[in-house]
Amino acid sequence: xxLSRRHCFFGVFWLILALxxxxxxxxxxxxxxxxxxxxHLSRPLGGKGFIGHLTPAERVSQEAKEPALVGGDPVYFxxxxxxxxxxxxxxxxxRDELTPNTPVIEAGVLVDNLVWRYLTKPxxxxxxxxxxxxxxxxxxxxxxxxxxxxxxxxADFIETATKNPEEICPDGNLNSCLALYNxxxxxxxxxxxxxxxxxxxxxxxxxxxxxxFYFTAPTNQELFFSFILADxxxxxxxxxxxxxxxxxxxxxxxxxxxxxxxxEGEGEVQTKTATLTCPPLLNQETLKLEVKGSSDLVIxxxxxxxxxxxxxxxxxxxxxxxxxxxxxxxxxxxxxxxVNPASRQEITFGDQEFSLAEPYERYEFxxxxxxxxxxxxxxxxxxxxxxxxxAPQAETFFNPDFDVLSRYFSLNEETTYILAAYQPPLFRxxxxxxxxxxxxxxxxYRENGKYSFMISIPGLAPADSGQLVIEKIKVEFTGRSLLxxxxxxx
Amino acid sequence: xxxxxxxxxxxxxxxxxxxxxxxxxxxLGLILLF
Numbered sequence: 001x002x003l004s005r006r007h008c009f010f011g012v013f014w015l016i017l018a019l020x021x022x023x024x025x026x027x028x029x030x031x032x033x034x035x036x037x038x039x040h041l042s043r044p045l046g047g048k049g050f051i052g053h054l055t056p057a058e059r060v061s062q063e064a065k066e067p068a069l070v071g072g073d074p075v076y077f078x079x080x081x082x083x084x085x086x087x088x089x090x091x092x093x094x095r096d097e098l099t100p101n102t103p104v105i106e107a108g109v110l111v112d113n114l115v116w117r118y119l120t121k122p123x124x125x126x127x128x129x130x131x132x133x134x135x136x137x138x139x140x141x142x143x144x145x146x147x148x149x150x151x152x153x154x155a156d157f158i159e160t161a162t163k164n165p166e167e168i169c170p171d172g173n174l175n176s177c178l179a180l181y182n183x184x185x186x187x188x189x190x191x192x193x194x195x196x197x198x199x200x201x202x203x204x205x206x207x208x209x210x211x212x213f214y215f216t217a218p219t220n221q222e223l224f225f226s227f228i229l230a231d232x233x234x235x236x237x238x239x240x241x242x243x244x245x246x247x248x249x250x251x252x253x254x255x256x257x258x259x260x261x262x263x264e265g266e267g268e269v270q271t272k273t274a275t276l277t278c279p280p281l282l283n284q285e286t287l288k289l290e291v292k293g294s295s296d297l298v299i300x301x302x303x304x305x306x307x308x309x310x311x312x313x314x315x316x317x318x319x320x321x322x323x324x325x326x327x328x329x330x331x332x333x334x335x336x337x338x339v340n341p342a343s344r345q346e347i348t349f350g351d352q353e354f355s356l357a358e359p360y361e362r363y364e365f366x367x368x369x370x371x372x373x374x375x376x377x378x379x380x381x382x383x384x385x386x387x388x389x390x391a392p393q394a395e396t397f398f399n400p401d402f403d404v405l406s407r408y409f410s411l412n413e414e415t416t417y418i419l420a421a422y423q424p425p426l427f428r429x430x431x432x433x434x435x436x437x438x439x440x441x442x443x444x445y446r447e448n449g450k451y452s453f454m455i456s457i458p459g460l461a462p463a464d465s466g467q468l469v470i471e472k473i474k475v476e477f478t479g480r481s482l483l484x485x486x487x488x489x490x
Numbered sequence: 491x492x493x494x495x496x497x498x499x500x501x502x503x504x505x506x507x508x509x510x511x512x513x514x515x516x517x518l519g520l521i522l523l524f
Binding site: 013020024043080082449 | 499500501502504505509520
């Protein structure tokens with residue numbers, strides 16, 4: 001039987017089509033670049049392209065063939081890739097119409113879908129860019145900003161910081177004069193200055209969601225923690241809880257409490273106890289405890305811990321037998337939100353009073369008085385954030401952290417050095433800025449062939465009149481080529 | 491996974507910025523053409 005010309009043509013055509021689809025799927029070169037230019041964006045055939053829309057819609061205003069106007073924080077976009085890649089280089093071209101209240105712009109990639117955690121990197125930090133009279137040395141990746149030009153290279157500074165910290169900060173405590181931004185991974189930054197060991201006071205105010213705590217552990221003693229945890233079962237998914245103890249960014253012990261009780265989505269509260277035991281430490285150290293779970297998690301009680309607990313970053317109390325609740329902070333800016341109309345209240349921050357007037361709004365209150373200040377909450381069901389340490393008692397307050405140039409940062413007299421893995425954006429002659437960040441996407445979370453990215457302008461809210469005008473997003477992916485993959489087999 | 495992509499070519503859809511309905515019409519057109 002001989003094939004007709006028509007059949008041959010037909011066969012070759014479908015073969016070429018199949019080959020094209022295969023190549024489009026495999027991307028043999030291991031490199032691909034996707035971009036969306038909002039000035040020329042047209043999708044007449046109804047496709048979504050590789051880079052999805054900026055969401056949620058209420059934070060972005062997007063007209064056809066106009067740049068995207070971002071008026072809220074954060075916004076997300078997903079990028080479809082036919083295969084996995086190991087690295088993503090994200091370039092954002094934007095016009096900056098932000099107010100001085102929002103000095104930081106960051107981009108992030110989703111790495112943990114359980115707590116919706118994005119690994120963020122800086123696009124622009126105006127606090128750093130404004131240090132015009134400081135001396136700057138950089139090795140391409142890491143930059144050192146110095147009030148007085150004492151060091152000629154970053155390597156020189158790192159060596160001195162490791163061996164003779166008192167040459168940098170007179171009291172020998174590096175966090176008294178060194179501030180960080182997007183800190184590079186360096187050993188000397190991992191060691192926190194040990195705080196005083198203070199007796200543990202049981203915590204009985206129920207807390208909702210993930211919380212982190214600092215504590216100072218005594219030497220040669222097993223670290224024992226005990227919790228009473230509740231699962232609200234409002235969400236349909238299982239709600240496992242992770243108990244993790246960190247030394248710097250290293251995990252020293254952890255335990256996972258599985259959610260085998262069922263009842264998800266039925267709203268019936270289930271309570272259980274959980275414990276964590278870690279091996280003893282050789283030196284007295286300040287460690288971080290993280291109780292990580294979904295928004296269904298309530299930490300009802302912490303009945304045992306090796307030392308006094310101080311909150312890190314945020315606290316979300318949901319019930320209290322005794323009011324008001326008090327927290328102590330050394331920060332000058334606090335932020336508060338509630339989703340409960342019954343939790344509207346007057347807050348005191350230091351000696352000033354502020355009003356949390358509406359639910360679902362994020363309020364920020366500033367108090368420039370130096371030193372430790374008390375925050376008083378008269379009602380619960382409020383999320384209080386500071387970007388720093390929040391202590392339940394003034395006596396237990398201890399800040400082992402370096403100052404970080406977040407939007408909560410205000411430059412003080414003591415800060416004489418800033419170490420940052422940061423490159424300022426490119427200021428183009430047409431008034432646009434172009435900022436690039438590179439992410440390791442091997443650790444990133446990928447679902448339905450999509451990586452999820454975020455653009456964050458901390459503090460940007462509809463009440464703030466600023467906006468970020470995004471003209472173009474470009475994502476360049478790099479991964480192993482087909483040849484490299486095949487060479488594994490030989 | 492690669493085989494699945496042959497009958498459900500997400501990457502081609504994204505590449506040509508098409509939606510599923512348009513792609514289905516295109517394939518139907520090609521089949522009719524031969």
